[in-house]
Amino acid sequence: MxxxxxxxxxxxxxxxxxxxxxxxxxxxxxxxxxxxxxxxxxxxxxxxxxxxxxxxxxxxxxxxxxxxxxxxxxxxxxxxxxxxxYKFSAKEYPEGEKDFTVMSYNVRLLNVFKWLDRDDVPDDILTFINEKNPDILCIQEFSNSAETDLKVYSHKYILVEGNQIKTAQAIFSKFPIIYQGNIVFPNSNNNVIFADIKKGKDIIRVYNMHLESIKITPDITEINDKNIDAINQSKSQKL
Missing domain, CATH: 1.10.287 (Helix Hairpins)
Structure with missing residues (x-):
């Protein structure tokens, strides 16, 4: 020095x-x-x-x-x-007959709580899904309250849970689902669902995992369990 x-x-x-x-x-x-x-x-x-x-x-x-x-x-x-x-470009492979596409999408209950002051959010979400046209669709925070036409998927598994706020995990598939189940996280409202999907001669297990948010807010004093529970309770009263 x-x-x-x-x-x-x-x-x-x-x-x-x-x-x-x-x-x-x-x-x-x-x-x-x-x-x-x-x-x-x-x-x-x-x-x-x-x-x-x-x-x-x-x-x-x-x-x-x-x-x-x-x-x-x-x-x-x-x-x-x-x-x-940082991700570097990888080699592109041509599509094969056995290829299939998977989409994972957190739809935030399809805006049933009107977090966005718009009525067309479910339609926009549906339009986006139709544009991507995945063979298997995994949805977190799904809600049956919103009318969403996903009839293109002839096979589905929907698990609805929650006491105050009913939220669902869902797997939609164009291929047959031969087995399904869920994994419960201890001391948490989040979980994992899975489905065994038969595509041709193969059986593919697909997991749909909903992890808990770290709940970052502008005010650091809001990050505690009591405030989070109060927010969830106020939202549930809007249903």
């Missing part, structure tokens, strides 16, 4: 702060957001952290300083995270 100019000392201090912040961002995906709600937003800045660490790496490298190792190690440890943010 004694051989560094005042500017390089400042840059090294900022480099250390960036390194600590990046390591925290690496660790946060493995921790519950309720434990560190304010820090959970750090993961949103991961692309910026990668760029800044890269700039520090070249900054020290051009000066032949050993401090480049600090940012180099951070970038090396973050390779798996880089793959999650």
């Amino acid at each position: 004694k051989n560094l100019s005042w500017f390089n000392k400042l840059m090294f201090f900022l480099n250390i702060v960036l390194t600590v912040s990046t390591f925290l961002a690496y660790r946060l995906p493995f921790l519950a957001p309720k434990l560190f709600p304010l820090l959970s937003v750090l993961t949103l800045f991961m692309p910026l952290f990668f760029i800044l660490n890269g700039l520090f790496f070249f900054y020290w490298g051009f000066q032949f300083k050993k401090r480049m190792i600090l940012s180099g190690l951070v970038l090396l440890m973050g390779i798996t995270f880089i793959n999650k943010f």
Whole structure:
């Protein structure tokens, strides 16, 4: 540090702060957001952290300083995270006779609670599904209250659960469903349903999983179980 100019000392201090912040961002995906709600937003800045660490790496490298190792190690440890943010083009394969398409879609109860002040949301959702025309359609937060024409799918499995708010998981298929079931998550309103679908001579098991939202809100004080239960109860009264 004694051989560094005042500017390089400042840059090294900022480099250390960036390194600590990046390591925290690496660790946060493995921790519950309720434990560190304010820090959970750090993961949103991961692309910026990668760029800044890269700039520090070249900054020290051009000066032949050993401090480049600090940012180099951070970038090396973050390779798996880089793959999650950036996807490179893959080889395209021609469609085959055995190919089929699967769509997973959270339709938010088809807007029955009027979260959006529009009446055409179910129609827009149906139009989108028809445009994509998947062979197997997995829907989270499905509702039978909204009239949605999915008659093109002759086979379906719908599991409706909930005390105050009736919400459903659904699997629609153009191929026969020969077996179906569900997996219950303990202490949670979310679950998994599955269906064994027969396509030709093959039997394919399809899982439709509805994971719990981390419930990020602008006001961090709203992230607690009591407020969430109160919100759900007020929504259920609108049915």
